Every structure is written in structure tokens, then in C-alpha cells.
Amino acid sequence: MKKSKVFWGLCLLAIIFYAVVQVMISGGILDMYYQSILIQMCINIMLAVSLHIIIGITGQFSIGHAGFMAVGAYFSAIATMKLGLPFPVAILIGAIVAALAGLLVGIPSLRLKGDYLAIATLGFAEIIRIIFLNVDYVGGAAGMVITNLSNWTYAFMGVFVTILVIANFTNSRHGRGCISIREDEIAADAMGINTTYYKVVAFTIGSFFAGVAGAIYAHNFFIIQPTTFGFLKSFDILIYVVLGGLGSLSGSVIAAIFLTVVSAYLSGYPEERMIIYSLVLIIVMLYRPTGLLGTKEITSLFKFGKRGGSKV
Amino acid sequence: MTANLLLEAENVGIQFGGLKAVQSVNMHLNKGELIGLIGPNGAGKTTTFNMLTGVYEPTEGIITFDGKKINGLKPYQVTKLGISRTFQNIRLFKDLSVLDNVKVANHNKAKHGIFASILRLPSHFAGEAKMEEESIEFLKIFGLDIYKDEMAKNLPYGMQRRLEIARALAAKPKLLLLDEPAAGMNPQETHDLMELIAFIRKEFDLTILLIEHDMHLVMGVCERIYVLDHGQLIADGTPQEIRSNPKVIEAYLGEEVVE
Numbered sequence: 001m002k003k004s005k006v007f008w009g010l011c012l013l014a015i016i017f018y019a020v021v022q023v024m025i026s027g028g029i030l031d032m033y034y035q036s037i038l039i040q041m042c043i044n045i046m047l048a049v050s051l052h053i054i055i056g057i058t059g060q061f062s063i064g065h066a067g068f069m070a071v072g073a074y075f076s077a078i079a080t081m082k083l084g085l086p087f088p089v090a091i092l093i094g095a096i097v098a099a100l101a102g103l104l105v106g107i108p109s110l111r112l113k114g115d116y117l118a119i120a121t122l123g124f125a126e127i128i129r130i131i132f133l134n135v136d137y138v139g140g141a142a143g144m145v146i147t148n149l150s151n152w153t154y155a156f157m158g159v160f161v162t163i164l165v166i167a168n169f170t171n172s173r174h175g176r177g178c179i180s181i182r183e184d185e186i187a188a189d190a191m192g193i194n195t196t197y198y199k200v201v202a203f204t205i206g207s208f209f210a211g212v213a214g215a216i217y218a219h220n221f222f223i224i225q226p227t228t229f230g231f232l233k234s235f236d237i238l239i240y241v242v243l244g245g246l247g248s249l250s251g252s253v254i255a256a257i258f259l260t261v262v263s264a265y266l267s268g269y270p271e272e273r274m275i276i277y278s279l280v281l282i283i284v285m286l287y288r289p290t291g292l293l294g295t296k297e298i299t300s301l302f303k304f305g306k307r308g309g310s311k312v
Numbered sequence: 313m314t315a316n317l318l319l320e321a322e323n324v325g326i327q328f329g330g331l332k333a334v335q336s337v338n339m340h341l342n343k344g345e346l347i348g349l350i351g352p353n354g355a356g357k358t359t360t361f362n363m364l365t366g367v368y369e370p371t372e373g374i375i376t377f378d379g380k381k382i383n384g385l386k387p388y389q390v391t392k393l394g395i396s397r398t399f400q401n402i403r404l405f406k407d408l409s410v411l412d413n414v415k416v417a418n419h420n421k422a423k424h425g426i427f428a429s430i431l432r433l434p435s436h437f438a439g440e441a442k443m444e445e446e447s448i449e450f451l452k453i454f455g456l457d458i459y460k461d462e463m464a465k466n467l468p469y470g471m472q473r474r475l476e477i478a479r480a481l482a483a484k485p486k487l488l489l490l491d492e493p494a495a496g497m498n499p500q501e502t503h504d505l506m507e508l509i510a511f512i513r514k515e516f517d518l519t520i521l522l523i524e525h526d527m528h529l530v531m532g533v534c535e536r537i538y539v540l541d542h543g544q545l546i547a548d549g550t551p552q553e554i555r556s557n558p559k560v561i562e563a564y565l566g567e568e569v570v571e
Binding site: 165168169171172173174175176177179180183184186187188189190191192193194195201247295 | 365367386387388391392396397399403404405406407408412415416417418419420422424426429430431432436439440443479480483
């Protein structure tokens with residue numbers, strides 16, 4: 001079918017992109033600095049896409065995503081540093097614990113709507129952060145020292161799997177169920193969609209991949225501290241999703257790439273960075289209130305003559 | 313008669329705080345019937361619908377559907393049992409395509425699970441293909457298949473009303489509740505709609521409960537009519553009986569029918 005051709009085409013492109021970058025890294029063309037930006041970019045894409053499934057697809061306004069990232073980061077770090085497990089296993093442990101945390105937080109708080117849900121998730125993320133701050137086993141406020149195990153391959157694999165799973169989920173009856181909740185919860189319920197179930201599922205999947213991102217992040221920076229996962233981090237992730245266009249997977253990916261590049265170039269001027277960052281947001285919201293891509297996907301831009309329709 | 317009974321409401325009522333919105337409503341719907349529910353604005357018609365579909369839990373009385381008590385079930389559970397509805401103020405999934413709107417309602421008949429979809433197992437493709445095929449069939453009945461890739465919000469008003477019915481039908485109900493399906497339609501559109509309703513009723517072996525303001529329409533198509541006023545049933549019977557019922561005339565129909 002036509003759709004699966006597009007799908008395989010994109011997979012092929014992704015693999016070529018991976019190989020080219022890998023060759024450039026091995027050949028010494030990309031130094032450590034660029035490698036670290038690339039990995040950072042991958043982490044941000046994972047975070048953006050994992051929040052996209054919660055906010056963009058299911059329409060549940062969660063602003064505590066950094067909390068689940070923290071869970072993934074800390075638990076994977078415990079797995080490698082304290083238990084001596086291999087890194088891929090640690091990523092999985094971090095992701096699963098983050099998913100469980102998402103489930104635990106999701107079940108009570110997803111009864112809430114709109115602003116109330118936002119405040120509740122923000123609160124939960126802060127609780128998670130405070131817990132790590134006060135547990136001496138993981139270093140408390142001083143943080144936890146971690147060996148650098150992340151590399152381009154892990155980061156890329158993480159992004160690839162995240163996008164694949166979330167795109168596949170979205171383009172199925174389950175994803176449609178989630179979108180129908182975003183569009184009109186009462187109608188979705190009346191059409192036989194178990195709204196609570198799908199909200200929790202989306203939340204759990206989102207938390208899982210936030211955990212993956214956290215695990216790769218933890219092993220990229222030699223140290224993790226609870227302050228890193230404060231609500232400012234949650235807002236950073238939220239910004240990727242809103243800027244890219246709520247409901248657009250490719251939009252959130254593009255926004256994550258764009259803003260990572262912007263902040264990398266502005267890293268020398270931290271104060272100005274926030275001003276420019278904020279200006280970019282204000283301008284986008286003024287001129288494109290639906291975000292860069294709205295609810296559309298980048299692939300639909302190539303389908304001339306075809307209107308709207310589904311994603312990827 | 314009991315073998316034929318599809319839905320029964322016994323002494324059903326609901327209270328919001330101190331306000332008794334609907335009280336002691338007794339209704340029964342037999343299989344295959346087309347029943348009207350009428351009443352002046354604020355009489356409690358939509359509230360009654362909301363109780364039948366699980367949106368509100370009745371504070372008194374029992375609702376039985378197909379032999380099962382459905383009080384306290386969630387709307388999606390009620391839908392799974394076979395009651396499907398449309399809304400007074402259209403509630404389509406506006407940013408989904410026309411086809412996807414119907415597919416959402418078709419959801420429960422599909423079997424492929426979340427992991428099958430994520431891993432793109434054969435059962436996913438088979439399930440999705442079946443949903444697509446069935447959904448297009450429903451669209452064809454309503455003459456909406458030409459719009460299938462259009463966003464629901466871009467449809468003309470009359471088409472949106474039709475799409476809502478198509479969507480409700482895709483949930484494969486035994487009982488279809490239509491909340492003012494002809495609201496805002498012109499006489500021609502209303503006429504076409506009524507023919508369509510008669511058609512789907514036969515085709516899908518449906519029982520239909522209809523809220524409608526258009527007296528002409530209700531009197532014309534319904535076999536029996538329930539009349540609500542101030543949250544209470546004040547009359548029920550055939551259109552002729554309702555027409556001549558003094559209580560109804562007083563509460564609702566006024567001079568128009570008497571003339």
C-alpha cells in the first residue's frame with residue numbers, strides 16, 4: 001500500500017542518516033562538541049515525542065514530564081553504577097520504572113481536566129524531584145556521578161524506536177481512540193471509547209519514552225542532579241510540543257531540533273538565550289497559533305491534492 | 313410482549329442538588345419500535361437521554377436494557393451493550409477525517425490489541441482493513457463516502473448531522489437515540505432525513521428513540537410518543553392519542569393541533 005511505502009522510505013532515510021553520521025564520527029569529522037549536540041538533540045526529540053502522545057494526541061495537558069525523565073535517569077544510573085548492569089538493560093529498567101511511575105500518577109490524576117490536570121502533574125513531578133533530592137543513596141542534592149556510556153548509536157536507536165512506536169500507536173484504532181478523546185471526550189465516551197483507559201495508556205507510553213530519554217541523558221553528562229529535572233525542564237519539553245504544533249509528531253521533532261540548535265549556539269550567552277527563546281515563542285504564537293505544523297504531518301505536505309487525513 | 317422488550321425504565325429520576333430534573337419516568341421500548349420523546353424546552357428530554365446512555369447516573373429507579381441493569385455503567389460500557397446516540401449540539405471529532413470519525417465508533421468491533429498495532433503484526437493490518445471497509449459502507453449509506461478524507465469540521469451542517477448518525481450507527485447499536493436530528497434543517501433536508509431513518513431502521517433492525525421539536529415530523533413517523541413536562545411524564549400513546557390529550561395540549565402543543 002501507499003502508506004507502507006512512505007513508511008519504509010522514511011525508515012531507509014533514517015538508517016542512511018544514521019550511517020552517514022556514524023561514518024563522520026568514526027572519521028573524526030564530527031568532534032566531541034558536535035557529537036554531544038547531536039545526542040542532546042536526540043534526547044530532546046525523544047522527550048518531545050513522548051510528550052506529544054500525551055498532549056498532542058490525547059489532549060491531556062501534562063506539564064510534569066521532567067519528573068518521568070528524572071525517574072528514568074536515576075533508575076538507569078542505579079542500574080549501571082550501583083548494580084553494574086549493562087547499559088541497554090539499564091535503559092530498559094529506567095524506562096519501565098518511569099512507565100510505572102506514569103501509571104501511578106496517571107490513574108488518579110487523569111480524572112482531572114485542563115488546568116487542574118496541569119497543576120496535578122506539575123505537583124507530581126516536583127514530588128519526584130524532591131524525593132531524589134532527599135535520598136542519600138543517589139547522592140541527594142550533590143547529585144550522582146555517572147560514567148559516560150551514551151553515544152550516537154544509543155541516542156539514535158532511542159529516537160528511532162520512540163518515533164516508530166508512537167507513530168504506529170497513533171495510526172491505529174488505539175491512536176484514533178486517543179485523538180477522539182482530544183477532540184471531544186463526551187462523544188468519544190458515547191462512541192464506546194474507554195476514555196480513562198486510553199488516557200492512562202497514552203500517559204504510560206509517554207512516561208516510558210521519557211524514561212528512555214532520561215536514561216540516555218544520565219549517561220551522557222557524567223553527573224545528574226535533581227535540580228536539572230525541575231519544572232523549567234518540563235516547560236522546555238512542553239515548548240517543543242506546542243511550538244511544533246499540538247498533534248503533529250513531525251512538528252514536535254522539528255521544534256526539538258530547531259530549539260536544540262538555537263540554544264547550542266546561544267549557550268555562551270545564557271541570559272540572552274532565554275530572551276531570544278521567549279521571543280521565538282511569542283512570534284510563533286502570534287503568527288502561527290497552531291504551531292509550526294498545526295495538526296498536520298510533514299509527510300502530508302508532499303501529498304499534493306490530498307487534504308488533511310491521517311498522520312505519517 | 314416481555315420477550316420483545318428492549319429497554320425499560322422504572323421510576324427513573326435524577327436530582328441535581330435540590331433540583332429534581334427528572335422524576336418517576338416509566339418507559340418501555342419494544343424491539344423494532346420508533347418512539348418519540350417530546351416536551352417543551354427544559355422538560356428533561358436530554359437529561360433522560362443522558363441517563364439512558366450512562367452520562368448521568370439516575371438517583372432513583374432502574375433502567376434495564378436487553379435484560380441487564382444499566383444504572384451506573386459508564387457511557388462506553390452502555391455503548392458496548394448496544395445503545396448508541398447522537399447529540400443535540402453536534403459533537404463530531406472536528407479535526408478527524410469523516411472516515412476516521414466513523415472508524416472511532418467502529419473501534420469496539422475490532423480485536424487487534426495495542427501491541428499488535430505497535431509491532432505492526434498481521435492482525436493489525438487485517439483489523440484496520442476490516443474497519444476501513446466497514447466504515448466506508450456506513451458512509452455510503454449516508455452518501456458521505458465522497459467526503460471521506462475531508463475534515464469533519466469542513467462539512468456542511470446537514471452533512472455533519474448525517475455523519476453523526478452514521479457514526480452512531482457504526483457502533484452497531486440495537487437501540488439508537490437521536491437527539492433532535494433535524495434541528496436546523498430545512499423541510500427538504502428533514503424529509504430526506506426521515507426517509508433515511510426509516511431505511512436504516514429496517515436495514516439494521518434498529519429500535520429508535522427520537523427527541524424532536526418538529527411536531528409534524530414526530531407525529532408523522534413515530535409509532536408511540538412519550539411527553540415530558542417539568543421532568544415528569546405527562547402522557548404516552550399513539551400520535552392520535554397525544555394529539556387529543558388535553559394535558560399535552562395544555563403543556564406543549566397549544567392551539568396549533570387543536571385547530
